[in-house]
Amino acid sequence: MKKHFIFILFFLCAALGYSPAFADASLIRDAETEKFLHQLADPIFTAAGLNPHDIKIYIVNDLSINAFVSDGQNVFINTGLIRKFKTPDALIGVIAHETGHITAGHLARSSEGAKKAEGAMLLSYLLGIGAVVAGAPDAGTAIIMGGNQTAQRMYMKFTRTQEEAADQHAITYLEKLKYPATGLINLLEFFETEMIGYKNQIDEYLMSHPISRKRIEVIKERTAGKNFSDKKINQKLQQPMDRVLAKLEGFIENPDYLLRNPDPYVRSIALFRKGKIDESLKLLDPIIAKNPSDGFLFELKGQILFESGRIQDSVLTYNQAVKLIPPQNNGVVKVAFALAILSLKTSDQDLIKLAIKELEEARKSEEENPLLFKQLANGYSRINDEARSLLALAEFNLLIDERKKCREYAKKAKDKFKKSDKSEIIRADDLLELTKEKEGEAH
DSSP states (O other): OOOOOOOOSHHHHTTOOOOGGGTTSEEEOOHHHHHHHHHHHHHHHHHTTOOGGGOEEEEEEOSSOOEEEETTTEEEEEHHHHHHOSSSHHHHHHHHHHHHHHHTTHHHHTHHHHHHHHHHHHHHHHHHHHHHHTTOHHHHHHHHHHHHHHHHHHHOOOOHHHHHHHHHHHHHHHHHTTOOSHHHHHHHHHHHHHHTTTGGGSOGGGOSSOOOHHHHHHHHHHHTTOOOOSHHHHHHHHHHHHHHHHHHHHHHSOHHHHTTOSOHHHHHHHHHHTTOHHHHHHHHHHHHHHOTTOHHHHHHHHHHHHHTTOHHHHHHHHHHHHHHSOGGGOHHHHHHHHHHHHTSOOOOHHHHHHHHHHHHHHTTTOTTOHHHHHHHHHHHHHTTOHHHHHHHHHHHHHHTTOHHHHHHHHHHHHHHSOTTOHHHHHHHHHHHHHHHHHHHHHO
């Protein structure tokens, strides 16, 4: 029986479904959820003196309540943590804490282990995607699962001292934002309660954040008398959080159970997952009619149409989504839009060039997305631009760690470019050098 995972990212949704038994084995890409998490995190990053654009947030499809950071300013947040609390407070507190690990240099002092862990997680993700795109979803699933479990054990090596230091940094950032630390306290107290009676059953190697009563009391002591209100921030963030929670519930929980949910948005997703497309759209369309400027609703409808084989309709719907979602948040959606166009049986050169344009624009935020380059290769091939098609294939193979193929395609591309294509030739040379470096690292 095929094992399934939920990848909200469009290109994996087409190939894979979901089973809660393997909920810890994947990363989720969803433009709306990523935007919401950045709404929470970016003010904290700024308060910490970090550039929000330099920090990547990854969503881990794992039911456990956890978050962690890796070398290179990567923040990983589990769906279990996102869904545990219904207001933004705890998430804000956790993100402030994880930001404290970055600014305190904890990862730099443990750089070797962190780099190995990051490599295990991200490489397994990319290799897994490559296997799925290449038509081997079961193999991709196994790669991602194994890499995720290995990486988790590598990451979870923070000491109690580092945790306490990260708490202190978190309090500083929250004070700058005039936001209470209650969410962080509530989360730590929840962990403390959960640990009572289970200490001998907890895998210490999976404990990324050792909990102590001292940590909780120190935070309470330092924040005593700080009468900051969460009302203003929560009013701004509660609505997008409610939608994210509803979307995660719709894609993660048992669809039969969800059909009893009073929220038509959740039921629409459940019906989609059960293959009842017309019934799903019958619930979703009135929601869109009431919110005609909500691009993420159009994105969801585009996904439903695309995965049900209504490609032409999905192209029109994704087009609306791309127009409505802000450019800084629509990279994933642009790739979905382009994929839909290139899935049409068309020789319309203008339409194919539109897909290429969307993909090239999406590169600004999706430079690590293998499917983007796979589709770029497809698009350029269909307009007879062999050199750029080969270059895109080289990029794709670099991301899935096929170094030999990357070099082969980069060499072929370089030979076919005109002398005037200077930037493309430079990139081909870069790819050749990068594969050399990677080979050197491997030895």
